[in-house]
Amino acid sequence: MAWYLARRLAASVVVLLAISFCVYLLFYSGPSDPARVLCGKPCQPERLSQIKQFMGTDKSAVVQWVDFVKGLFVGRTYGTGAEAARCAAPCFGFSFDQRQSVTSLIWSRLPITASIAIGGAVVSLIVGMTLGPLAARFRGGVLDGLVRGGSLLLVAMPAYLLGLLAILVFGFQLNMVPVSGYVPLSESPVDWAWHLILPWCVLGLINGAAYARYARNQMLDELGSDYLLAERATGASARRVRRTARRSVWVPVTTLFGIDLALMLGGTIFTEKVFSMHGIGDLLLGGVSSHDLGIVVGTALFGAALIIVGNLIVDIVQGFIDPRVRRG
Amino acid sequence: MAEPRTSVEPALRLRDLTVTFGGAHPVRAVDGVDLDVHPGRVLAIVGESGSGKSATALASIGLLPGSAEVTGSATVAGVDLVTAAESQRVPLRGSSIAMVFQDALAALNPYRTIGRQISDAYRLHHRVDKTAARKRAVEVLDRVGIRDPERRVDDYPHEFSGGMRQRAMIATAIVNNPTVLIADEPTTALDVTVQQQVLDLLTGLTDDLGMALVLITHDLGVVAETADDIAVMYAGRIVETGTVLDVFDHTAHPYTRALLQATPNLDAPSRRLAAIPGVPASGANRPTGCAFHPRCPFAEQVGEACQTVDPHLTPRPGSALHRAACHFTAEQELPHV
Structure with missing residues (x-):
């Protein structure tokens, strides 16, 4: 297991570096020049080269990337003298617009996104792992039909549509829950949860619907397997055998779950927009519309890093669920 | 090999066991099987794929899927596993009757x-x-x-x-320590060298624990080396049964003989292995009369009876335990070839 972990960890670092390089190249070779954006109009050439020097974009792309990676580990300083801006490690870049490091911007938005993401993930897991095995158990029945039909609908439904529908029904028509805004957990846990309940349900249902489908199919595959028949032959009851089968259901579900959670932590763009919450998705969206490349690169990389870490955790968890994975 | 202990209560007793897989076209996989398996003895159930041997095994332990309709009886430790409620069957499985599957992986x-x-x-x-x-x-x-x-x-x-x-x-x-162990093709998935070790283990356990072993196989070589008794199945029915010695030395059913001739034998002078002509009958396409008659070399000599009359298991002369279901050999031995 230790060896397996070490290999996975080493591979993750390599992938992360490669991704950072790609993200960096992609954005900085695009048509939008952040220096020009900051320079404004009219823009004198001397002023532009000054800004480029300040941002570090006067160097070659590879050097810029090396600077960026170095910044991730030891931090970096933009410019010199009185104007200098310090970006502490891990430096995900700098927003010259807001004169703040992207790291601190992400950090300030993270509680909101994390609240949405973790709550949504918990709901999705509960939905998927309850409905999936239940549908499998009553295969062909009414519940199974409902789960299959409903999950297909939900999997196909975009989060913003379901979100808007939820706001319309539970917010305006029934007037049960607040439709927008975020209240910090430290301020009022009740209001916090109350404001988040709709986004949780929206994300939880959409992701949970996918888990339910996978869980149902995996459960059915598993229930037809020899090892469960063999377990029954040792005198295990049908109920106990179903419990055994449920363990294997975690294998496909954790794979999806890890990626989904990482994706959501990296910014739930649509959900945040629909429910007017200013999380990382909102930060990214703002960065894109104001041509703030520092924010775009930083949040994109942050999201990529989360997915890689999420994958790593999934691999570790699967190593515990399925011993055969550890050799792979 | 011990003598048959008919006086002792059998560890597993099958009576008129019938398994039908439902649906629009019901298929009778097992058709009226009677068997006794005694403690300390090895019974081999032999037959081609689709002959109903695995369905017999699963019915005996009560593990057929709900789509299968089982009638007759399979009695273990005084409980009929066919009619008993699941709550009665669960504690018997594993403790009184246990099973070894083909593919251990x-x-x-x-x-x-x-x-x-x-x-x-x-x-x-x-x-x-x-x-x-x-x-x-x-x-x-x-x-x-x-x-x-x-x-x-x-x-x-x-x-x-x-x-x-x-x-x-x-x-x-x-x-x-179950009283009955059912082994469904326990060595089919194994290397030849390992096969023998596993068979030795099974027979050793049968002796030591006084279990009754039901060995399901299509390999007559395995039967010759390990089993005491044999039941040959064809299209869901037992066509010949008896001690291995009786059945191998005084083969009474043409199907049994065809199987024996299709088995390589290192001790005998080399000869071409005889294939059985035609396709195996199954519950889905069971011919009238004797199910084996379309493939039987003696059917023409007997005439119409083979196509119309279903032969019953009848005791062989000289041995009440050796029985076969064949019109041709009802009163005689199968001629030597």
Whole structure:
């Protein structure tokens, strides 16, 4: 297991570096020049080269990337003298617009996104792992039909549509829950949860619907397997055998779950927009519309890093669920 | 090989066991099977694919899927597993009647250690703590010939070789000292060299534990070496049954003989193996009269009876236990070829 972990960890670092390089190249070779954006109009050439020097974009792309990676580990300083801006490690870049490091911007938005993401993930897991095995158990029945039909609908439904529908029904028509805004957990846990309940349900249902489908199919595959028949032959009851089968259901579900959670932590763009919450998705969206490349690169990389870490955790968890994975 | 102990109560008694798989076109997989398996003896059920031998096995332990309709009786420890409620069957499985499956890799839980699986099976029928169950698992692994069981008990199935996995599955089956053990093609998936070891293990356990062993196989070589009694199945019915000596030396059913001729024999002078002409009949396309008649070399000599009249199992002259269902040999021996 230790060896397996070490290999996975080493591979993750390599992938992360490669991704950072790609993200960096992609954005900085695009048509939008952040220096020009900051320079404004009219823009004198001397002023532009000054800004480029300040941002570090006067160097070659590879050097810029090396600077960026170095910044991730030891931090970096933009410019010199009185104007200098310090970006502490891990430096995900700098927003010259807001004169703040992207790291601190992400950090300030993270509680909101994390609240949405973790709550949504918990709901999705509960939905998927309850409905999936239940549908499998009553295969062909009414519940199974409902789960299959409903999950297909939900999997196909975009989060913003379901979100808007939820706001319309539970917010305006029934007037049960607040439709927008975020209240910090430290301020009022009740209001916090109350404001988040709709986004949780929206994300939880959409992701949970996918888990339910996978869980149902995996459960059915598993229930037809020899090892469960063999377990029954040792005198295990049908109920106990179903419990055994449920363990294997975690294998496909954790794979999806890890990626989904990482994706959501990296910014739930649509959900945040629909429910007017200013999380990382909102930060990214703002960065894109104001041509703030520092924010775009930083949040994109942050999201990529989360997915890689999420994958790593999934691999570790699967190593515990399925011993055969550890050799792979 | 011991003499048949007819006086002793059989460990497993099948009477008129019939299995029908439902649906729009019901298929009778097993059709009126009567069998007795006695403690300490090995009964081999032999037949081609689709002859109903595996369905017979699963019906005996009450593990056929709900889509199968089972009638007749399969009595173990005084309980008829066909009619009994599931709550009555569950405690009998594993303790009175246990089963070894063909593909041990598929039949062992890949997520659990070998020791866990054996001790779980033990704890289903014994109120002991985990330590005691683990001790028992080590003991049983040792009994089935796993070297260094103290260490291997914590291995996962994928860490075992094919032969060891089959031994481990036998260990889960015998951990509660069952009175009947059903082994469904236990050596088919194994290397030839390992096959013999596993068969020796099974017969050794049969003697030591006084179990009744039902060995399901299509390999007559295996039967000759391990079984005491044999039941040959064709299209869901038993067509010939008796002690292995009787059936092999005084073969009464043309199908049995065709099977024997299709089996390679190292001791006999080399000859071409005879294939059985035609396709095997099954419950889905059962011919009228004797199900074997379209493939039978003697059907023409007998005439119409083979196509119209269903032959019953009748005792052979000189041995009440040796019975065959054949019009041609009803009163005579099968001619030598």
